[in-house]
Amino acid sequence: MTALVASRSPRLLVKVLCFAFAVIGCVIVAVFVLFSWQTNARLTRTVVENMEASQQRFAGIDSRLRREHTLQAMALAENPTLKAAVDTYYSERGNEQELGQLRSTIETELVKLQQIMAVPALSVTDVRGVVLASAGPNKEDWPAGARVPLRVEENGAPVETVVLRNGHPYSATAVPLVLGRDVVGEFFLASPLDDGYAVNLAAEARADIAILLDGRVIASSTPPTLRRALEGVVLPLSGTIVLGQDEYVVQRLSSVDSASVYALGSVTTAARTATSETGWVLLLAGAGALLMAVGGSWWVARTVARPIDRLSNSLATMAKARDFDRPLPPTGGSRELDTLTTTFNELRTAVALAEAESEATYLGVIGALAAALDARDPYTAGHSQRVADLSVAIGRQMQLSDPDIETLRLGALLHDIGKIGVSDAVLRKPTKLTAEEFEQIKLHPTLGARILKPLRFLDAQLAIVELHHERPDGRGYPHGLKGDEIPLFARIVHVADAFDAMTSARAYRGALPVSTAVAELWHLIGIDFDPQVVQAMASLPVALIEPPQSSEAATDRPPSRALVQFPTRVATHTAQHGQVALRRAE
Amino acid sequence: MSHPARRLATAGAYPGRTVGIQGDRDTSELDNVVVFVSSPMRVDSAPRRVTIRQTNEEFIPHVVAVTTGSTVEFPNDDLIFHNVFSLSRAATFDLGRYPRNASKGRTFTKPGVIKVFCHLHSHMSAIVRVFSHPYFAVPNREGRFTIPNVPAGRLEVTAWHERAGEVTEQAIIEDGAATELTFSLPLTDPE
Numbered sequence: 001m002t003a004l005v006a007s008r009s010p011r012l013l014v015k016v017l018c019f020a021f022a023v024i025g026c027v028i029v030a031v032f033v034l035f036s037w038q039t040n041a042r043l044t045r046t047v048v049e050n051m052e053a054s055q056q057r058f059a060g061i062d063s064r065l066r067r068e069h070t071l072q073a074m075a076l077a078e079n080p081t082l083k084a085a086v087d088t089y090y091s092e093r094g095n096e097q098e099l100g101q102l103r104s105t106i107e108t109e110l111v112k113l114q115q116i117m118a119v120p121a122l123s124v125t126d127v128r129g130v131v132l133a134s135a136g137p138n139k140e141d142w143p144a145g146a147r148v149p150l151r152v153e154e155n156g157a158p159v160e161t162v163v164l165r166n167g168h169p170y171s172a173t174a175v176p177l178v179l180g181r182d183v184v185g186e187f188f189l190a191s192p193l194d195d196g197y198a199v200n201l202a203a204e205a206r207a208d209i210a211i212l213l214d215g216r217v218i219a220s221s222t223p224p225t226l227r228r229a230l231e232g233v234v235l236p237l238s239g240t241i242v243l244g245q246d247e248y249v250v251q252r253l254s255s256v257d258s259a260s261v262y263a264l265g266s267v268t269t270a271a272r273t274a275t276s277e278t279g280w281v282l283l284l285a286g287a288g289a290l291l292m293a294v295g296g297s298w299w300v301a302r303t304v305a306r307p308i309d310r311l312s313n314s315l316a317t318m319a320k321a322r323d324f325d326r327p328l329p330p331t332g333g334s335r336e337l338d339t340l341t342t343t344f345n346e347l348r349t350a351v352a353l354a355e356a357e358s359e360a361t362y363l364g365v366i367g368a369l370a371a372a373l374d375a376r377d378p379y380t381a382g383h384s385q386r387v388a389d390l391s392v393a394i395g396r397q398m399q400l401s402d403p404d405i406e407t408l409r410l411g412a413l414l415h416d417i418g419k420i421g422v423s424d425a426v427l428r429k430p431t432k433l434t435a436e437e438f439e440q441i442k443l444h445p446t447l448g449a450r451i452l453k454p455l456r457f458l459d460a461q462l463a464i465v466e467l468h469h470e471r472p473d474g475r476g477y478p479h480g481l482k483g484d485e486i487p488l489f490a491r492i493v494h495v496a497d498a499f500d501a502m503t504s505a506r507a508y509r510g511a512l513p514v515s516t517a518v519a520e521l522w523h524l525i526g527i528d529f530d531p532q533v534v535q536a537m538a539s540l541p542v543a544l545i546e547p548p549q550s551s552e553a554a555t556d557r558p559p560s561r562a563l564v565q566f567p568t569r570v571a572t573h574t575a576q577h578g579q580v581a582l583r584r585a586e
Numbered sequence: 587m588s589h590p591a592r593r594l595a596t597a598g599a600y601p602g603r604t605v606g607i608q609g610d611r612d613t614s615e616l617d618n619v620v621v622f623v624s625s626p627m628r629v630d631s632a633p634r635r636v637t638i639r640q641t642n643e644e645f646i647p648h649v650v651a652v653t654t655g656s657t658v659e660f661p662n663d664d665l666i667f668h669n670v671f672s673l674s675r676a677a678t679f680d681l682g683r684y685p686r687n688a689s690k691g692r693t694f695t696k697p698g699v700i701k702v703f704c705h706l707h708s709h710m711s712a713i714v715r716v717f718s719h720p721y722f723a724v725p726n727r728e729g730r731f732t733i734p735n736v737p738a739g740r741l742e743v744t745a746w747h748e749r750a751g752e753v754t755e756q757a758i759i760e761d762g763a764a765t766e767l768t769f770s771l772p773l774t775d776p777e
Contacts, residue, residue: 080708081673084701087711088673091699091748098675105673179711180648182749 013305020297028293032286039278044271048240048249051207051265055251056238058205058263062253069189070158070173072117077175077187082109086124086177086185089132103133103144110135121170121190123148127183138192141165148188150174156183162193162213162257169193169218171256193259194219205253207263210235214258222264235262307331311341324348359457366414366452373419377428379506388412390496390537391489397536398492411464412493418448418465430507442477445469468493473527491530495521495537498529514542614727615747615773618649620715621731622722624744624754629719629737633693637661638702638712640668645702645712649748651722654697658714661689669705676700676716713748745769 085105092098110122114135121138125131129150134142142148142165151159151174158175172190176183191197193211202209202221210220210230220227229243237252247267254261310331318324327345331337370384391412395405419427422444426437433441449466452458467490470476472483476494486494502517512520521534633655639646641663650658662668662684670690671680676698681690683706694700694716704710715722725731733743738761746752750771757765 078708080703080705083708084671084673084703084711087703088701091701091713092675095675102673178709180709 011305012308013301016301016304017297020300021293024293024297025290028286028289032282032289036279036282039282040271040275043274043278044267047270047274048247048267051249051267051270052238052251055205055207055249055263055265058207059251059253062201062205062261066160066254070160070175073173073175073187073189074158076113076117076189077177079109079113082106082124082187083177083179083184085109086126086132087179089126090184107133107135117189119189120192121188123188123190124177125150125186125188127185129186132185138168138170138190141168141170141192142188142190148186150186152176152183160256162259163188163190165190169213169259171197171259195221201253201261202263205263207249207251207265209253210262210264212260212262218259226264235260240267307334307337311337315344324352355457362455362457363410366417369420370414370417373416376424379504383500383504384413384416386500387415387493387496390499391492393540394492394496394533394537395489397540398488398532404489407460408464408489408492410458411461411468411489412496414448414452414458414461415465415468415493415497416444416448417451418444418446420451421447428507432508442469446478463487464489464493466490468497470494471528472530476528486530488530488533492533495529495533499537615750616725616727616729617647618713619725619745619747619771619773620649620651620722621725621733621743621745621767621769622651622715622717623719623733623736623741625742627719627721627737629721631720633657635659635691638714639663640670640704640710643704643707643710645704645710648711649713649715649724651715651717651724652694653720654695654716654718655693656716657691657693659689659691660702662686667706668710670702671705672700672702674698674700677714680705715746743767745771747771747773 085102089099089102089106092102106124110124110133114122119136121134121136121142123131123134123139123142125148127150129148131142131144131146131148133144146165148163148165151161153159156176156178158173161172161174163170163172170190170192172188175187175189177185177187193213198209198211198219198221208220208222208226210222210227211218212230212235215232215234217227217230220230222230226243233241233243235241235250235252239250241248241250243264246269249265249267251263252260253263308331311328314328318326318328327348328341330341371382374380374383374385388409392405392409395408400408422440426433426440429437445466445468449462452462452465464487466478467481467486470479470481470486470490471494472486472491474480474482476486499517499521502512502520503514505511518538521529521537525531525534631653634652635657636650636652637659638650639661643664643666645660652658660668660670660681663686665686667683667685669681669683670692672678676696677692677694677700679692681692684690694714697716697718700714700716702712702714721733721736723731723733736759738759741757741759742754743757744752744754750773753769753771755767755769757767759765
């Protein structure tokens with residue numbers, strides 16, 4: 001039954017596990033997806049805000065740096081030698097040797113200042129913008145004699161400007177050299193607006209840098225693709241813009257003349273890093289949750305399926321052993337299962353009661369049948385009951401268990417049921433039976449067994465009915481079994497049957513006295529009768545075996561309680577010499 | 587020689603630092619003008635002693651004119667150290683730093699324009715014009731000047747200002763007679 005169930009449908013445990021896991025898993029996955037999506041959106045927003053904030057911060061820092069740079073330039077422009085040399089330059093005009101010396105004085109000062117400032121180019125011009133001397137790695141773009149366009153503030157304040165030198169755009173701070181109330185020259189600190197400058201600035205800004213002049217990209221730290229994408233694009237002062245496929249946070253850091261410096265941060269790139277990190281964390285958490293879900297589902301499945309399993313196993317075991325006597329143990333799994341168990345137990349009790357009732361009915365009927373059978377012949381009336389009583393007495397003497405005694409009693413009661421199929425003529429024939437008639441008589445054990453076979457509750461009694469005419473020497477019927485091959489109960493009933501037959505009157509003879517019958521039993525011990533059974537019977541109190549109707553035999557009854565006078569020694573002797581007795585019988 | 591120059595208020599260029607140039611002293615650009623005979627000539631005369639004071643971080647007067655061999659003294663009236671140096675060809679020198687009430691002088695032997703600066707205070711400057719003759723003058727506040735004892739003859743006379751430039755006039759000088767010359771220079775006095 002279990003095998004059939006296992007092969008057809010999945011186990012309850014598996015089903016519950018799958019169902020619970022599917023539900024929990026779906027919830028977790030849904031939560032995970034929703035959470036990831038939300039997190040990504042929020043992260044992107046945060047990234048944009050962070051980048052904007054950091055770019056604005058850097059723009060602030062940059063403008064402060066530029067201010068400080070200008071102040072430094074102003075401090076440097078206060079160099080007395082520089083001023084003296086420039087001012088003296090005017091009064092020495094016309095003397096080339098002297099002017100050359102003054103230029104080199106200026107250059108020497110500029111070199112010293114350049115070492116302090118590390119500016120790509122330092123230059124000094126006269127008030128018309130003619131370069132007197134320059135210093136720094138980019139001084140070739142600022143040769144002496146070259147003209148630099150000047151933009152002059154009325155109050156002589158420094159000017160930030162973009163200067164094209166040799167086609168290279170420079171971001172320059174121009175500080176007037178002031179002597180007394182007069183401006184005697186201009187002092188330039190200049191940085192080329194090239195990719196190197198952009199890259200350096202980008203490293204400080206932690207963002208890409210693009211430098212635009214008249215809307216054209218003249219330098220950038222960005223890859224060429226982004227640089228191309230920037231061409232012709234109007235960048236906002238501050239905000240986001242889509243370039244190519246990516247979104248960028250843009251902040252203008254500074255704007256001088258027509259040149260503007262922009263910081264650019266790719267939102268996509270920054271968000272990708274952030275979201276991928278968060279994604280991993282989320283994925284790990286999700287995997288952990290799923291693992292816990294498996295555990296939880298397993299626990300739920302077990303809790304639900306375990307008691308049902310236990311119940312079904314108990315039932316299967318019960319069905320296999322055909323043992324319905326014990327009640328099913330309660331599973332304790334749930335109230336429903338306990339109700340099921342209790343109901344089953346009640347049902348079982350009811351069925352057992354009904355069975356017992358029907359058994360009793362059967363027995364009553366069969367007992368009545370047996371009695372009716374006995375009554376067909378006045379000589380055998382009450383025979384079955386007497387054999388039953390005696391068998392029970394012997395069984396008790398042999399210390400059989402109560403259920404065995406019960407089996408024995410019923411078997412003995414029914415032992416001659418097969419005689420129902422033997423004709424009255426044969427059964428009640430007062431004279432000696434012919435061989436053919438005797439063969440008919442010999443059929444009754446087999447016939448009895450056949451009659452009782454359909455009654456399953458009489459299985460144990462079948463052997464008694466069928467084999468109660470077998471003899472230890474193998475000359476019994478119907479099978480000719482020998483010694484121990486014959487079941488004990490059949491041997492007991494055989495002795496009891498023979499004894500009752502001997503102590504009952506027959507048409508052709510009177511009832512034999514008990515002592516004679518017992519002697520006969522002793523005489524045929526080991527041949528016709530089982531020694532153990534005969535010995536057990538011999539030790540029974542007389543009252544138990546005396547046939548009640550044989551009044552004539554009562555006079556012969558010895559006064560003693562023991563059945564026979566044979567001393568135990570003789571009985572033992574006889575039992576020990578069963579072979580001798582057999583020989584004597586022959 | 588003329589020098590293009592821009593005039594401006596220095597206060598903007600020197601934030602956080604006050605120098606007593608404007609307002610404190612009655613100044614006029616006329617004080618910085620020198621009128622002199624510019625025809626080449628060499629007339630020896632007695633050397634002079636002229637003083638340029640260093641007062642309130644300013645050389646006063648801003649311009650002096652002397653004959654060759656004259657000495658210019660640079661006394662320090664300020665509480666702080668001052669320095670006097672020049673990069674000009676006619677007299678390249680550095681008098682070093684010295685404190686209040688100290689004074690150093692320099693004798694100028696070559697004619698020319700000597701620009702004098704202070705290494706400690708880059709806004710300070712003065713001009714010493716050295717001539718090989720005594721025929722020069724600085725106009726008064728009305729712009730008038732007198733150059734006495736100029737030898738007779740046909741001469742060139744120049745009025746000079748370091749920024750405004752110079753104007754030269756031809757003059758015919760006769761013995762015993764005064765010759766009047768008028769110069770016009772684009773000067774602007776500070777308000």
